[in-house]
Amino acid sequence: MKKILTEINGIPIYRNFVEDLPYNPQLKPLLSGKRKAGILSEVVFWKQVRAKSFHQLDFDRQRIIGNYIVDFYVKTLGLIIEIDGWSHNNKEIYDEVRQQYLESLGLTIFRITDFDVKNNIAVVMKDLENFIIENYKYL
Incomplete structure (x- = not known):
């Protein structure tokens, strides 16, 4: 039986x-x-x-997984959060290979844009929920 980790809007969320x-x-x-670069988004x-200010979930920032550094990682969910900004332009193939590798490990990826984080953070957080x-x- 899977362990319930938290609840979001009254819905139980299981540990993964x-x-x-x-x-x-x-x-x-x-x-x-x-980390010191302090990318605004x-x-x-x-x-x-x-x-743990977001539904009691523990987020890691700049986590190494394999040969990649992911922006944010929630280890109790196996969830990666990637913020795509200008550095991802013209890197579609690299990003696709990277995503396939991370997903092959059983991880799930949530992508958001740099623009949305800077301009629509409330919407981003609702989308993440x-x-x-x-x-x-x-x-």
């Missing part, structure tokens, strides 16, 4: 922890630089979810 994710320690030196989103309900509701 993905074990034994690959980790490339050679990427670790890049983490502090990415990531900072805005982080303020919405840090310290709906995405979590749709993908993790307790059946």
Whole structure:
């Protein structure tokens, strides 16, 4: 039986922890630089979810999974949140290969745009709630 992790709008959300994710320690030196870069959309989103402030879910920022660094990761759900900005322009093939790899590990990816985070954060958070309900509701 799956364990209920939290509730969103009265709907039970089940835990979906993905074990034994690959980790490339050679990427670790890049983490502090990415965090210090202070990309505005990531900072805005982080303020919405840090310290379990979003439905008691624990978000990691800049998490290494395999040979990739994901923007945000909720380990108890196996959920990656990616904020797509200008750096993703003309990288469709790279992003597709990356997404296929991460999904092959049993992870789920929620994509949002840099523009929406900066300009429509309330809508982004509502969309994230709906995405979590749709993908993790307790059946």
